[in-house]
Amino acid sequence: MNPPAPAASDTTGLLCVGVGRAGNNLIQALAGRALAGIRLKSLGTAEFPEPAAGVELVPFGHDITRGFGCGGDLAHGRQAAEKDLGLIREAVRGAKVVVLLAGLGGGTGGGAGPMVARAASEAGALVVALVTTPFSFEAPLRHSNAKAALQALRAAADVVLCLSNTAASRMLDERTRLPEVMANSNAIIGEALSGLWRMLNCPGLVPIGVGTMERMLRGLHGESSFATVEGRGDNRAREAFELLQRHAFLQGDCSPGEAESVLVNIATNGDLRLDELEWLQRQFQGWCERARLVVGATDDPALNGRLSLTAVAARTGIVPVVSPAVAAVSAPVAAVPTPRYESSASVAPVILDGLDLDTGAPLRVKGLFTTSGEAPRKAAPSKTAGKRKAEQQNFNFDLVSKGRFEHTESTFFQGQNLDEPTFLRRGITLN
Amino acid sequence: MFNPGHLIVGLEIGTSKVCAAVGEIGSRGEVTVLGIGQARSRGVRKGEITDATKTDDDVRQAVAEAEDMANVEIQSVYLAVTGTHIRCQNSKGVQPIPTVDRTITREDVQAAIHNAKLVGCPNGFEVVDSVRQDFLVDDRPCDNPVDAVGARVEARVHVIHGNTNRIATARRVVEKLEIAVEKAVFGGLASALAVLTPEQKEQGAVVIDLGGGTTDYAFFHGGVLRHSGVLAVGGDHVTNDLANGLKLPLPQAEEIKLKLGRALVDPASKGEVHTLPRDNGLQPRTINVEHLQRIMHLRLEEILRIVATELAPHGALVSAGAGVFLCGGGARVNDIERLAEEIFQLPIGRAHVQNVSGPADVLGNPEFATAIGLVRYGAMREQRKPKRRWDFASTLSSILSR
Numbered sequence: 001m002n003p004p005a006p007a008a009s010d011t012t013g014l015l016c017v018g019v020g021r022a023g024n025n026l027i028q029a030l031a032g033r034a035l036a037g038i039r040l041k042s043l044g045t046a047e048f049p050e051p052a053a054g055v056e057l058v059p060f061g062h063d064i065t066r067g068f069g070c071g072g073d074l075a076h077g078r079q080a081a082e083k084d085l086g087l088i089r090e091a092v093r094g095a096k097v098v099v100l101l102a103g104l105g106g107g108t109g110g111g112a113g114p115m116v117a118r119a120a121s122e123a124g125a126l127v128v129a130l131v132t133t134p135f136s137f138e139a140p141l142r143h144s145n146a147k148a149a150l151q152a153l154r155a156a157a158d159v160v161l162c163l164s165n166t167a168a169s170r171m172l173d174e175r176t177r178l179p180e181v182m183a184n185s186n187a188i189i190g191e192a193l194s195g196l197w198r199m200l201n202c203p204g205l206v207p208i209g210v211g212t213m214e215r216m217l218r219g220l221h222g223e224s225s226f227a228t229v230e231g232r233g234d235n236r237a238r239e240a241f242e243l244l245q246r247h248a249f250l251q252g253d254c255s256p257g258e259a260e261s262v263l264v265n266i267a268t269n270g271d272l273r274l275d276e277l278e279w280l281q282r283q284f285q286g287w288c289e290r291a292r293l294v295v296g297a298t299d300d301p302a303l304n305g306r307l308s309l310t311a312v313a314a315r316t317g318i319v320p321v322v323s324p325a326v327a328a329v330s331a332p333v334a335a336v337p338t339p340r341y342e343s344s345a346s347v348a349p350v351i352l353d354g355l356d357l358d359t360g361a362p363l364r365v366k367g368l369f370t371t372s373g374e375a376p377r378k379a380a381p382s383k384t385a386g387k388r389k390a391e392q393q394n395f396n397f398d399l400v401s402k403g404r405f406e407h408t409e410s411t412f413f414q415g416q417n418l419d420e421p422t423f424l425r426r427g428i429t430l431n
Numbered sequence: 432m433f434n435p436g437h438l439i440v441g442l443e444i445g446t447s448k449v450c451a452a453v454g455e456i457g458s459r460g461e462v463t464v465l466g467i468g469q470a471r472s473r474g475v476r477k478g479e480i481t482d483a484t485k486t487d488d489d490v491r492q493a494v495a496e497a498e499d500m501a502n503v504e505i506q507s508v509y510l511a512v513t514g515t516h517i518r519c520q521n522s523k524g525v526q527p528i529p530t531v532d533r534t535i536t537r538e539d540v541q542a543a544i545h546n547a548k549l550v551g552c553p554n555g556f557e558v559v560d561s562v563r564q565d566f567l568v569d570d571r572p573c574d575n576p577v578d579a580v581g582a583r584v585e586a587r588v589h590v591i592h593g594n595t596n597r598i599a600t601a602r603r604v605v606e607k608l609e610i611a612v613e614k615a616v617f618g619g620l621a622s623a624l625a626v627l628t629p630e631q632k633e634q635g636a637v638v639i640d641l642g643g644g645t646t647d648y649a650f651f652h653g654g655v656l657r658h659s660g661v662l663a664v665g666g667d668h669v670t671n672d673l674a675n676g677l678k679l680p681l682p683q684a685e686e687i688k689l690k691l692g693r694a695l696v697d698p699a700s701k702g703e704v705h706t707l708p709r710d711n712g713l714q715p716r717t718i719n720v721e722h723l724q725r726i727m728h729l730r731l732e733e734i735l736r737i738v739a740t741e742l743a744p745h746g747a748l749v750s751a752g753a754g755v756f757l758c759g760g761g762a763r764v765n766d767i768e769r770l771a772e773e774i775f776q777l778p779i780g781r782a783h784v785q786n787v788s789g790p791a792d793v794l795g796n797p798e799f800a801t802a803i804g805l806v807r808y809g810a811m812r813e814q815r816k817p818k819r820r821w822d823f824a825s826t827l828s829s830i831l832s833r
Contacts, residue, residue: 404476411477
């Protein structure tokens with residue numbers, strides 16, 4: 001409806017790339033939103049219908065898929081991307097921030113997605129992957145695909161914002177119609193993207209530029225959580241902050257309190273009050289005591305009296321270690337040997353930059369505690385692995401039960417959940 | 432003016448107990464507590480009803496006990512409300528005076544107060560209480576603006592909002608027992624009314640009600656309520672912390688809190704252990720008393736510090752000359768006064784009910800402050816109430832006297 005102006009796209013360099021069918025759907029939905037200054041591209045192995053205005057379609061891998069898509073095979077998707085790597089590199093050239101949109105359950109999104117992210121990263125862009133994992137009712141294959149793809153993506157992209165459709169659908173009524181369920185997920189992704197766009201693109205007193213974002217997020221390779229909420233009326237700041245605290249995506253491990261970097265953007269239509277900014281700043285400081293926190297404020301005329309809060313909480317993930325030997329072989333990505341794939345199970349693992357592409361498991365010795373349930377069995381083939389310093393991962397389970405307050409609203413004060421025992425929150429050990 | 436022998440009943444549905452106090456207004460307006468009834472509360476968390484059926488029984492039991500003790504029948508009550516949904520704020524309302532002579536009428540003042548009440552009242556919330564603080568006529572302070580001359584009158588009011596549905600839940604529980612609810616009153620305000628004398632309110636005083644599920648606080652200065660609030664953290668949290676830290680089941684943690692609890696870590700108790708009897712044939716458990724005290728100290732310190740942080744912008748830490756008064760079950764914790772003194776740097780006292788007569792053990796019990804405060808609130812409200820239009824006796828007497 002509102003085709004992005006080319007002049008604006010040059011200044012921000014914000015590029016949105018949809019990969020695969022789900023990615024394409026998201027991009028088409030985005031084309032309807034008035035987000036000036038974002039370039040939209042849709043990469044796919046299947047033949048998509050005519051794109052909406054402002055969306056550039058980049059078909060690839062037709063030699064392999066003959067235009068029928070990957071049929072849910074990760075290996076196929078990866079192979080297609082490898083074959084047409086030149087096309088993909090061309091598509092992401094010149095962008096400062098690449099937002100990758102994909103559904104990870106499918107072959108193209110899951111298989112080619114990480115390759116696109118890597119290509120964009122190599123082209124010098126900050127890569128933010130905004131991806132969805134399948135609904136619980138989908139086939140087990142799609143779930144295992146998504147799991148592998150997510151790990152590969154974490155290694156390739158700077159930040160991975162993952163929307164679990166299973167989690168999102170749990171927030172809905174069971175009797176919600178399927179198109180609405182899908183629309184809901186699209187809306188959440190759309191909201192997150194609008195939030196990112198406001199952070200980077202809208203003018204304001206305290207804008208968060210690409211530079212800040214890059215400094216905060218570059219190289220974390222972790223899974224991040226995000227949420228965008230809106231408040232209105234006199235108490236809008238408080239209302240929005242309370243919504244954010246109770247947001248399903250920011251609970252437990254995903255809470256900004258546990259994050260390493262937290263980016264917050266307060267967007268209004270230019271009527272942000274001093275007391276609101278001050279109050280929010282104080283709340284966030286309390287909530288994210290241990291994190292690097294940046295709070296920005298931008299203007300978006302479309303908000304019209306409402307206050308929109310976007311929070312991105314990023315944590316350090318498993319950093320893929322590039323083994324020198326493997327890296328030398330795979331320096332040009334195209335040089336990776338591409339065996340013929342009969343089925344992904346029957347072939348030897350493909351190793352790219354220290355990452356086992358078939359399982360997506362990074363080749364590294366994990367610390368005493370691993371966050372993912374996978375045993376580090378794949379680490380063995382790499383001889384240099386043993387010499388690397390083991391890093392201790394966070395012990396990842398919910399230690400603090402809510403006890404007596406299981407069914408009550410949590411009490412927050414300056415971002416701390418007061419229902420948790422004080423001595424635990426302060427980290428005081430009873431010897 | 433007074434209706435001698437008029438009964439006023441305060442009912443507090445608290446997190447740890449349900450408490451009903453029956454009071455009688457004397458001929459000169461003095462209040463006497465005739466009876467107290469209490470029952471253990473099972474359906475309330477953090478000051479809000481979570482299981483109305485259980486609460487129903489508990490209220491019935493407490494009311495029956497109070498009726499027995501006072502030998503009266505309870506028909507209506509003043510009901511205390513608290514919880515996370517309560518929001519206290521100072522707001523101001525302005526009323527321009529458009530008339531030619533610019534004389535401020537009582538109606539103008541009422542309109543200004545009304546405007547102040549509506550400020551910042553979110554959807555689904557209602558005004559529980561509003562207490563007037565000051566008036567300004569053309570930006571000059573004024574004690575009583577009625578009949579003053581000015582272009583506008585501004586009212587500063589402390590307004591307490593509460594979630595309509597949650598208050599209705601509490602009302603419904605009481606009304607199911609065929610008892611009318613005269614008014615819902617914020618619990619923190621009621622406790623303060625019970626324990627402060629007019630002089631203390633004038634001089635500046637803070638009342639902190641350390642309840643089971645919530646901590647309610649109120650700050651008076653210059654004779655008016657300057658600020659109040661609710662922190663949905665209370666004795667339950669202390670118990671929960673102990674259960675978590677000492678790895679005890681909740682009932683046992685509660686028992687040990689009452690038995691060994693202390694708000695400060697006693698250096699003498701270092702290395703002291705307490706042995707818990709086990710009746711099911713298992714090995715007896717021992718717990719470290721120092722750890723227990725440390726866990727309690729951290730939690731109670733945090734609660735009081737948050738209250739201090741909330742009250743500081745309103746000048747409570749400098750102008751509460753009469754001191755800080757503690758009531759509720761938390762006021763019974765050993766050394767809590769010393770802990771509060773460290774934090775507030777003000778004189779600290781355990782609250783004692785003022786200006787009410789009754790059995791000494793009832794008045795001296797800090798846990799009954801809210802219920803008795805409700806009786807006082809009711810008495811004050813009765814005094815202010817304009818005479819009813821259809822009061823049969825007065826109508827008759829006025830006809831006869833013609």
